[in-house]
Amino acid sequence: MRLAFQPKRPGSFRLYRIIALFLAIVLTSCAANINSYKTRKEIDRAITSRDIPSALRIVERKGMYRNKERLLFYLDAGMLHHIHGNWQQSNELLTLAEETIEELYTKSVARAASSMLLNDSSLEYSGEDYEDIYINVFKALNYIELGDPDAAMVEVRRVDEKLGYLEQKYARMAKEMDADAKVQFQRSKARFHSSALASYISMIMYEANGRWDDARIDFDNISYAFRSQPELYPFTAPEIGNPRMDRKGNTLRVLSFVNPGPIKEPLEMHIHTSKDLLVLASSGKEMDLNVIPWPGIEDGYYFKFAIPVLQERPQKVGRVDAVTSDGKRYTLSKLEDLSLIARRSFELKEPMIILKSVSRTVLKGLAAERAKEEAKKKTSDITSSLLSLAADAAVFLSENADLRISQFFPSDALVVEIPVSKDEDTIRIEYFDLDGNLIHTELRNFSFEPSRPNLLYTWYY
Numbered sequence: 001m002r003l004a005f006q007p008k009r010p011g012s013f014r015l016y017r018i019i020a021l022f023l024a025i026v027l028t029s030c031a032a033n034i035n036s037y038k039t040r041k042e043i044d045r046a047i048t049s050r051d052i053p054s055a056l057r058i059v060e061r062k063g064m065y066r067n068k069e070r071l072l073f074y075l076d077a078g079m080l081h082h083i084h085g086n087w088q089q090s091n092e093l094l095t096l097a098e099e100t101i102e103e104l105y106t107k108s109v110a111r112a113a114s115s116m117l118l119n120d121s122s123l124e125y126s127g128e129d130y131e132d133i134y135i136n137v138f139k140a141l142n143y144i145e146l147g148d149p150d151a152a153m154v155e156v157r158r159v160d161e162k163l164g165y166l167e168q169k170y171a172r173m174a175k176e177m178d179a180d181a182k183v184q185f186q187r188s189k190a191r192f193h194s195s196a197l198a199s200y201i202s203m204i205m206y207e208a209n210g211r212w213d214d215a216r217i218d219f220d221n222i223s224y225a226f227r228s229q230p231e232l233y234p235f236t237a238p239e240i241g242n243p244r245m246d247r248k249g250n251t252l253r254v255l256s257f258v259n260p261g262p263i264k265e266p267l268e269m270h271i272h273t274s275k276d277l278l279v280l281a282s283s284g285k286e287m288d289l290n291v292i293p294w295p296g297i298e299d300g301y302y303f304k305f306a307i308p309v310l311q312e313r314p315q316k317v318g319r320v321d322a323v324t325s326d327g328k329r330y331t332l333s334k335l336e337d338l339s340l341i342a343r344r345s346f347e348l349k350e351p352m353i354i355l356k357s358v359s360r361t362v363l364k365g366l367a368a369e370r371a372k373e374e375a376k377k378k379t380s381d382i383t384s385s386l387l388s389l390a391a392d393a394a395v396f397l398s399e400n401a402d403l404r405i406s407q408f409f410p411s412d413a414l415v416v417e418i419p420v421s422k423d424e425d426t427i428r429i430e431y432f433d434l435d436g437n438l439i440h441t442e443l444r445n446f447s448f449e450p451s452r453p454n455l456l457y458t459w460y461y
Contacts, residue, residue, distance in 0.1 A: 034064045034072065035403050040263075043407065047260070047461050048316070050440075052084040068124040071100045072404055075131060079138065079408035083257075083459050087142040094135050094142075101127050101135075119360065120353070121402035129169075130342040131406055133162050133195070140201055144453055149205050156205070159198040167193055170348055192232060192345055196225040197336040197413050200240070204253060204453040207243045215243035232341055238333035238415050250448050252418045256332055256429070256458040257410035258317040262339045264308040266401035269354070271361060273301040278358065292358060303365040305357050305399035307350075310343045312411070317460055318434035320414055325425050332414035339411040361399050410461060423448050431460045 033039065039058065046055040058064065059080060065073040078093030104126040136158040143152035170191055203218035219242055226233040241251060269282045278292040320332040418427075424447040431440040439460075446456050 033066065034059070034069070034076065034407075039064070040407070044260075047408075050460075052080055056080050056084070068122075069404065070124075071097055071104070071127055072125050072406060074100060075127070075135075075406035076408055078135075079406065082138050082142060083408070083461075085145075087145045091139055091142045091146075094139050097127075098132070098135050098139075101132050119357075119399055119402065121400060121404070125402075125404045128342065128405060129166055129192075129345045130338065131409065133159060133166070133192070134338065134409060136162070137195070137198055137201065140198075141457060144201075144205070144455060145457070147452070149208070149452070153202065153205055156198050156202045159195055163193050163195065166345075167191065191348070192229070192341050194221060194225040194228060195336065196222045196233065196237070199225060200255075200335060200415065201453075203243060204455060208451055208453045210245075210451075212243055212245055219243055232337070232344060234340075235334050235337070238335055239417070240415070241417055250420050250423070251454060252420050252427070252446060253453070253455045254322045254330075254332060254416050254418065254427070254429070254458065255335075255455060256320050256414045256460070257412070258320060258414060258431070258460050259315045259339075259411035260313045260407070260461045261409035261411050262310045262312055262342050262405070263407065264401065264403040264405050265311045266306040266403065267309045268304060268306050269357075271301075271303040271305075271358065271365075273297050273299060275299050278362065280354075280358070294362065297362070301365065301369065303361050305361040306401040307353050307357055308401040308403055309350075310346045310405075312339055312343075315411070315434060316439070317412075317431050318436070319432040320458075320460075321430045321432070322416055322418060323428040323430060324418065324420065325422075325427070330416045330418050332416040334412055335415045336413040337411070338409060338413065342409075357399055364399070408461075410459065427456065429458050 043055050043058055046052070046058065056077065059073070059076050074093050074097035078090050078097055081087075081090035081093060104124060136155040140152040140155035140159075143149070143155060199218045199221040203215050203222070206212075206215035206218060219240065222240060223237065226237045241247070267282055269280060272279045272281070273294070276293065276295050276297060278294045278297065280290045280292065322330045322332065324330075424445070426443055426445050429442050429444060430438055433439050442458070444456055444458070446454070448454055
């Protein structure tokens, strides 16, 4: 189907269908679910107080997720079990999430066709690219904690495979847009092809197994991720030791995930028509495209719709320190900005979201206009006005923004490497807010074991 720029004759809406659609959408939007404001605030309070069992009870509450949101449940519950230290339960749920993404991908051709007619929020949630990538990162960390380094390495390799598929997906998406749309968007060039975080996890596992050449390759891959993707790594790389056999003493790695990942917010957009043209506008967002050819459209129509945009959530943590038992303080440095990668990945598909939404909105809007004209002929002025309002509201609400996204992926991955002389000891992790105030402290014991990564994993959202 060619997008929007070969207009079709609008079908005639029966009036009762318009009213029924309006009522159905209003009733559906009022239902409490995992993405409602009230539920999000309830979950945020539980996470802030580190009360993960309460957050899990909310997520597992009946009716929180619809049938078309099963992937969202697997992601949310899987990540909550991860940060709670339930490594096995987390892996089981994240594996279900990964399998569901693969299942939905095989249906992508049919899904793409139907999404030209149906809003994305009415379809089954298939996940964001960054969610699919980081599933395997957190499964790898689960396996490390479970003492299964071989399984952890499988998960890290899956990250590399998926990044390769992602490159192909982006290239195909750009080709389809160039072929199907007679308009040009300025598309983001920030393509995610190499993860410093995944390479770091792989490096420390190879090092633990004495595979020094492989560990050094991953060490180089960390530098490559920063060097080749400056749009995704606009910060100084952390100081990481080059793996080598003759290194003296033990090195403790502290890996900390802090701050909540992004959420989706609606952005209202407006369409004004001129002869054979659509003029797009929005409040609060600069548009790369504001005029779309639409042969046959008349002057004077006005439609509106909403699209999702990724927004950062307020940061709670500004700095993390690790303090050894002898009082030495080490500040963790950023290794990966998961939120930035999420936003840049989302921006790559944003033009297609806009184009499909425009096409659907105009076709529905023209059909509604025809229905409104029929209503003027058949009903009283008051009834006609009410039906017109209902028709306009139905068109707008049927093109509401799809705000589904997992709430429990972190924003930032921080790391520090600490030389220690003891085989067993205690370390204190201190979290500071953006103003430098201490907001949380935890004591962690560690011990070095042969052939296992000396990794201490912490979090604060």
